[in-house]
Amino acid sequence: MLETSARLLRVLTLLHSRRDWSGPELAGELGVSPRTVRRDVDRLRALGYPINAVGGGGGGYRLGAGASLPPLLLDDEEAVAVAVGLRTAAAGTVTGIAETSVRALAKLDHVLPPALRHRVTTLSSALVTTPLPGATVDAATLTVIATAVREHHRLRFDHAARDGTTSRRDVEPYRLVHSGRRWYLVGWDTGRQDWRTFRVDRLSPRTPTGPRFVPRPLPDDDVGRYFVHSMTVDRFHHRAVLVMRASAEEVADEVPPTLGLVEPIDETSCLVRIGSDSLDQLAVWVAAFGFEFEIVEPPELVEHMGTLTARLQRAARASAGGNPGRRE
Numbered sequence: 001m002l003e004t005s006a007r008l009l010r011v012l013t014l015l016h017s018r019r020d021w022s023g024p025e026l027a028g029e030l031g032v033s034p035r036t037v038r039r040d041v042d043r044l045r046a047l048g049y050p051i052n053a054v055g056g057g058g059g060g061y062r063l064g065a066g067a068s069l070p071p072l073l074l075d076d077e078e079a080v081a082v083a084v085g086l087r088t089a090a091a092g093t094v095t096g097i098a099e100t101s102v103r104a105l106a107k108l109d110h111v112l113p114p115a116l117r118h119r120v121t122t123l124s125s126a127l128v129t130t131p132l133p134g135a136t137v138d139a140a141t142l143t144v145i146a147t148a149v150r151e152h153h154r155l156r157f158d159h160a161a162r163d164g165t166t167s168r169r170d171v172e173p174y175r176l177v178h179s180g181r182r183w184y185l186v187g188w189d190t191g192r193q194d195w196r197t198f199r200v201d202r203l204s205p206r207t208p209t210g211p212r213f214v215p216r217p218l219p220d221d222d223v224g225r226y227f228v229h230s231m232t233v234d235r236f237h238h239r240a241v242l243v244m245r246a247s248a249e250e251v252a253d254e255v256p257p258t259l260g261l262v263e264p265i266d267e268t269s270c271l272v273r274i275g276s277d278s279l280d281q282l283a284v285w286v287a288a289f290g291f292e293f294e295i296v297e298p299p300e301l302v303e304h305m306g307t308l309t310a311r312l313q314r315a316a317r318a319s320a321g322g323n324p325g326r327r328e
Contacts, residue, residue, distance in 0.1 A: 004040075007032070011040050015051065015063040022060040076116055083108055083120040088129045093183060095136045135201040137183050142176065144205045145185055149173045154210030155187070157203040169203075171196070172213045177227045179258065184231075186223060188216060195219045197230050228257045229273060236275030238282055240301050244270050245292040254289050271296075279304040 007030060014021060014029055023034045030037065041051050041061055050064040074082065086105040109117060148155045155173045160166050171187040178184075183200040220226035233239050244251045248264035251272060255262055260274035272293075276282040283305050286293065295302050 004043075008040055008044060011037070011044065012049065012063075015061065020054055020060055020062050026061065079108070079112060079116055080119055080123070083112065083116075084123050084127070087120075087124045088127060093136050093178070093181065094142065095138045097139065100139075135182070137200045141200060141203075141205060142183065144207075144209075145173055145176055145200065148209050149175065152212050152215055154190070154213050155185075156206040156210050158206070159198055160202045168206075169198075170210060171198070172216070174215070174218060175223045176200070177224065179227075179231075181258075184227065186227060195230075197227060225261065228261045232258065232260050233273045233275040237277045238279055238298065238301065239273070239275045240282055240286065240298065241296040242272045242274070242286060243294045243296060244272050244289070245294075246270065251289070251291060254291075259285075280308070283308050 010030060011026065014026060023037055026037045027034045045051055052062045052064040054060040054062050083105060086101040086108065109120075112120065145155065147153075152172075155169075155171050157169055157171070158166050159169050170190045171185070172190065173185055173187040175186045176183060177186060177197075185198045185200055185203070187196060187198070188194070189196040218226070220229075243265070245268065247267055248262050248270040251270050252262045255272055255274070260272050263271040263273070265271055274282070274285065276285070279301060282301060286295075286301075286305075287308075295305065
């Protein structure tokens with residue numbers, strides 16, 4: 001009986017690990033006959049696990065969705081990762097996630113072996129999570145959007161702009177992006193006939209969702225790169241491209257994704273794309289990064305850096321008691 005019970009747990013672990021398993025594959029992993037696999041599957045079904053049969057040579061199996069969530073089998077590292085993730089979720093950007101995480105953590109903590117509970121407690125006691133400012137989003141809204149992305153259903157929603165004006169949008173949703181502070185939807189706006197990025201906390205989905213759509217090629221194979229570029233470069237009047245004389249890793253410490261896009265060139269240099277509506281602000285940012293650099297574009301930034309440099313030199317001379325020189 002002990003051997004059978006252990007084997008049933010092993011069957012569940014395998015079914016959790018990937019979508020489909022053929023009967024012969026499961027039998028090979030377990031070292032038993034396909035007939036034994038069929039009996040084990042029947043026992044698990046009797047216990048309430050929704051295991052569906054799929055076609056294929058020798059038959060196959062898939063763990064399906066049931067009326068309630070079946071018990072999950074986690075290895076040690078997975079259990080620790082989930083527990084730590086739940087403990088740090090209190091600073092999340094999803095409405096109500098803190099309370100929900102505490103309830104889930106209480107259930108998990110109750111069944112953790114003492115050694116694993118000690119590891120989780122040790123990690124958690126060393127972690128400090130700072131609360132993130134800004135609006136949160138409702139978990140139900142994220143679910144609606146994620147489902148539309150998965151099923152290729154157009155989304156219809158009311159969107160509030162920065163100035164408070166509201167517009168109705170019809171969008172083909174492609175990806176949800178979490179920037180660390182906010183959630184964004186990247187999609188094709190059918191009314192504007194262009195790619196758009198929407199803050200999720202500013203949209204209110206309408207039901208039902210729209211018709212299915214045939215997915216079009218994404219604007220960039222790396223949606224994260226596209227998102228950073230659209231939020232930190234494309235949206236601004238002045239767009240700069242710089243060559244920094246330092247590695248991409250070093251520069252990324254000074255230029256986070258919320259400020260610009262860093263692309264490696266080689267081990268000692270990288271490309272930075274950054275934008276602003278103010279040449280003054282752009283020039284100060286670039287100079288403050290602390291690296292040797294060259295301006296690739298735009299030409300007006302090169303000219304403005306010269307003007308700003310002369311202004312700073314005059315200020316330095318004046319502060320030192322020298323002649324400030326002629327004002328330009």
